[in-house]
Amino acid sequence: MRTTLPPNLWKTTALVCATLFGGALSHAEPAGKPGVFIMGVDGMDPVILSRLVDEGxxxxxxxxxxxGSYQELGTSNPPQSPVAWSNFVTGMNPGGHGIFDFLHRDTSNYHPISSATPAPGEEASALHLFGYVIPLGGSDPKNNRGGTPWWDVLAENEVDVEVFRIPGNFPTPESKAKVLDGMGTIDLRGGFGTYTFYTDTLVEKKHPKGDIEYVSVQDLDLDGIPETATSVLRGPPDQFHLEPGQIPSSSDYLTARLTVHIDADSDTAVVEVGDGRTLIERGKWSDWVEVSFDLLPMGMMPVTGSVRFYAQQLRPKLKLYASPVNISPASPFMPITSPDEFVEEIFSSVGFFYTQGMPEEQEALKDGVFDDGEYIEQVALIQEDTGRMIDFALDRFEPGDTTFVYLSDIDLQCHMLWRHGDPKHPGAPNHPAFDPATAPAHAHDIENFYRDVDATLGKIRKRLPADTLLIVMSDHGFQPYTRKFHLNAWLRDAGYLVINDGKKTGHILTGDVDWSKTRAYGVGFNGLYLNLAGRESEGIVSAAEAGALLAEISAKLEALKDPQGGKSVVLEMYRGSEIYSGPRTPEAPDLVVGYNEGYGCSDESTLGEITEEILEDNTSRWSGNHLMSPDVVPGILLVNRKLSSDGHDLTDVTATLLSYYGIRPLPGMTGDSIL
Amino acid sequence: MQTYNNITSALFDFLLAPFGHEIALFDLIVWPVIMGVGALQVYKYTSNQKAIARVKRQISMHLLEIRLFRDDIAQVLTSTFKIIAKNTVYIGHNLTPMAVMLIPMVTLMVQLVAHYAYEPAQPGSVELLHLKLDPNASISPRDVSLEVPDGVSLDAPVVRTADGQVFWRVRADQPGDHVFRIRVGDETYEKGWAVGGDVRKIPIKRLRSWEALLYPGEAAIPRDAPVLSLELDMHTRPLRFIPDGELGILIWAMVLSMLAGFALKDFFGVTL
Structure with a gap:
């Protein structure tokens, strides 16, 4: 792999080197190895893949x-992407790397927190000066993942490594390898993707995940045709007016002025946002527009993002969609690659791309702001990004290198489009979210995304040297998600969780739980915690009681049957202390709930809500899932070598990468080479 | 305004890029250094060198007073006020050379920007062509139309805004130095677009105001025209080893010329 230099400098350097060293100019292959190329496909399922392969x-x-070889690949427990990819990245189980779920909890107040960064420590103090809040002390955001990424080990051993869009790498740790962050990378708001929808029409959605900005289209030139709407686009939190640790409200974000000029004669408009502008047509996406937000006056500290617009409708009603404001790859205000400059190399070749971790506009689809067609159209933009990035990776791949590329094509689409028809078992009963009006047009969407990945594989194989070790892997498989389980509601009904004042519903976040009487609670998609004395701030369960209580809860959950159909809701309960090993094991959930196929923890319970119902049909558009028992959602492994054994898991792939170059695994790594 | 741009452009088109525009570093190092040396000469012959040397000595003397009599608050305050006063005198001595140097230095930096700040658009790229009408003119955006040259196509319908702006999204199909013809009422205005090919001096924007002096790559818009500006989104040329873009070149040229001036002041016997 090469650092991009100006062509004339390349020529000069090459000439000098050739003169001095003669034939020694060629790229050295570490230990004479042809190199490794890994294609990571999030969520590719062995049953679906086998069916489509069999059907040609x-x-x-x-x-x-x-x-070569094709077999199932054991996933992590729980089989969640941040956990699974962290297993692959570090070669450890979660007890080693410390990522146990998308969400962990803060033991000081029981609140769910992202697992990407450590629980907040003591708040920094602040100096108040001329109306500004200047934080004193504190620390930079730190990645919560422990262990050593395999790319660091390879880079230390003089292997050129490039990694594209790896999940769970944001905030970006320093590395000698070239790494672009993927899933988990925030948008400018600091979240995982907040869209804005500008409209002059009422949106019937109670709690949309994005901002709904109501505007009025004015007739400024008085020609009888309204044409101009103004509003704002929210950017990063106004850090210099927020107290340390203060959660920003909607008015605490910096804004850029947004003006929409709609042409009187055509379905076209110009959107001006900050100093940028773009021309859009109805039903189409705009190019990326860079927009700056000033943290300090006179442009002294600009934060630059990139946003693109979708003109759902311009007339008679305005319906304009703005993507979450991504960290701009042209001028990122915080690192999204290691080293920092790697993003410049990517940008100079690839141009603008989605830097947000999960760029699919799934929140808009969930909220009903987008329909399936609009969602798929936006996914195609991400596929274009991915295609350009893979071309970039292949252009730079040289014998002896290791390159990893990540494809999100399958995962999010299975989550969002499963309801149109079960791609795993096409004859399965209709999903509760099945819509006969829209399903026929989208019944083969997931299959089509699989075929897109197949085409990508074809391109990669065509361009790679034949002796390169090629590994295609996924972190987990997929299942339908037909029934939502409200774990906290079940804990309440079983007497383990008590709400204040004898109420039946409430929320951990709003202080509704009576912790003096609560023995267990759920946070995260698969996590169940005891309210343990000495660990939780208001813990009441003693260490002596804990074992029996865990056994009791596990037995009850494993025995739980769905009144609708009689199926087991939970396939198996796992004790954190038993399934994990390593220094971070004490942070693990006390129990990991291994849901049966078709079942999963509801979003409400995941975030700490205690609902009325325990089980209900999942009528959400989020209709496929993998947050279940690892036994029902294995991933896939394909290698262009004949493998002599099977039963491998994610950490074995990590061990393979090291052993390929003759590098011994680090302490705590648990896998064995598959070769 | 236009005459000045024509003369200076003719001069610098001859002087700049002796080895072609590909080697930007040559001009971006040589000319700021020449500018620094030239500024020294201007400074030497337009300023009162004796007076400047005297006022600098006086400032040094007052600084020494502060150091020697730091326990005497009255003396420290008196010396401080005197330093401020002498500094004002020193700045006054600089005004004449600054006034003399201003126009040539700005002219040179503007020409460096015109030649090296931007690169031609890539074939296949899509950009916005933007026209702004004078709000005081009696022309409606509906009276504006675009004639697209060969090698360029219109990528979307035109957008005309209520505040007198017109936008076209244009696609560069073929390389070349294309010229748009824009009809505004009875008048026709041209706007160039450099697409593909070698890096070169390219048209940036056409303006009607005094700011046209800063963009000599294209003719200024006549003062009586109903159009305020005509511009295309441009791509900054990456210069890699020095800051790029308009601001980058301006800062680079200014800093390098100052460094050259300070480094060579003794050689030329100039008191700064």
Missing amino acids: KMPNFAKLARE
Whole structure:
């Protein structure tokens, strides 16, 4: 892999080197190895893949399986992407790397917190000066993942490594390898993707995940045709007017002025936002527009983001969608690559791209702001990004290198589009969210995304040297998500969780739980915690009682049957202390709930809500899932070598990367090479 | 305004890029250094060198007073006020050379920007062409139309805004130095677009105000025209080893010329 230099400098350097060293100019292959290329496909499922291969719809996967090996790949427990990819990145189980779920909890107040960063410590103090709040002390955001990424080990051993869009790497740790962060990278608001919808029409959605900005379209030139609307686009929190630790309200964000000029004669408009502008047509996406937000006056501390717009409708009603404001790859205000400059190399070749961790506009689809067609159209933009990035990676791949590329094509689409028809079992009963009006048009969407990945594999194989070790892997598989389980409601009904004042519903976040009587609670998609004395701030369960209580809860949950159909809701309960090993094990949930296929923890319970119902049909558009028992959602592994054994898991792939270059695994790594 | 741009452009088109525009570093190092040396000469012959040396000595003397009599608050305050007063005198001595240097220095930096700040658009790229009408003119945006040259296509319908702006999204199909013809009422205005090919001096924007002096790559818009500006979104040329963009070149040229001036002041016997 090369650092991009101006062509003339390349020529000069090459000439000097050639003169001095003669034939020694060629790239050295570490230990004479041809190199490794890994294609990570989030959520690719072995059952669906096998069916499509058998039906002849995945010719490149079929060819790779025929020439090499194809088998299931054991996933993490729980089988969540941040956990699974962290297993792969570090070669450790969660007890080693410390990522146990999308969400952890803050033991001081029981609140759910992102697992990407450590629980907040003591708040920094602040100096108040001329109306500004200047934080004193505190620390930079730190990645919560422990262990050593495999790319660091390889780079230390003189292997050129490039990693594209790896999940769970934000905030970006320093590394000698070239790494672009993926899932988990925030938008400018500091979240995982807040859209804005500008409209002059009432949106019937109670709690949308994005901002709904109501505007009025004015007739400024008095020609009888309203044409101009103004509003604002929210950017980062106004850090210099927030107290340390203060959660920003909607008015605490910096804004850029937004003006929409709609042409009187055509379905076209110009959107001006900050100093940027773009021309859009109805039903189409705009290019990226850079927009700056000033943290300090006179442009002394600008934070630059990139945003693109979708003109859902311009007339007679305005319906304009703005993507979450991404960290701009042209001028990122915080690192999204290691080293920092790597993003410049990518940008100079690829141009603008989605830097947000999960760029699919799934919140808009969930909220009903987008329909399926609009969602798929936006996914195609991400696929274009991915295609350009893979071309960039392939252009730079040289013998002896290791390159990892990540594809999100399958995962989010299975989450969002499963309801149109079960791609795993096409004859399965209709999903509760099945809509006969829209399903026929989208019944093969997931299959089509699989075929897109097949085409990508074909391109990669065509361009890679034949002796390169090629690994295609996924972090987990997929299942339908038909029934929502409200774990905290079940804990309440079973007497383990008590709400203040004898109420039935409430929320951990709003202080509704009576912790003096609560023995267990749920936070995260699979996590169940005891209210342990000495660990939780108001813990009441003693260490002596804990074992029996865990056994009791586990037995009850494993025995739980769904009144609708009689199926077990939970396949298996796992004790954190038993399934994990390593220094971070004490941070693990006390129990990991291994849901049966079709079941999963509701979003409400995941975030700490205690609802009325315990089980209900999942009528959400989020209709496929994998947050279940690892036994029901294995991933896939394909290698262009014949493997002599099976039963491998994610950490074995990590061990393979090290052993390929003759590097011994680090202490705490648990896998064995698959080769 | 236009005459000045024509003369200076003719001069610098001849002087700049002796080895072609590809090697930007040559001009961006040589000319700021020449500018620094030239500024020294201007300074030497337009300023009162004896008076400047005297006032600098006086400032040094008052600084020494503060150091020697730091326990005497009255003396420290008196010396401080005297330093401020002498500094004002020193700045006064600089005004004449600054006034003399201003126009040539700005002219040179503007020409460096015109030649090296931007690069031609890539074939296939899509950009916005933007026209702004004078709100006091009696022309409606509906009276504006665009004639697209060969090698360029219109990528979307035109957008005309209520505040007198017109936008076209244009696609560069073929490389070349294309010229748009924009009809505004009875008048026709041209706007160039450099697409593909070698890096070169390219048209940036056309303006009607005094700011047209800063963009000599294209003719200024006549003062009586109903159009205030005509511009295309441009791509900054990456210069890699020095800051790029308009501001980058301005800062680079200013800093390098000052460094050259300070480094060579003794050689030329100039008191700064």
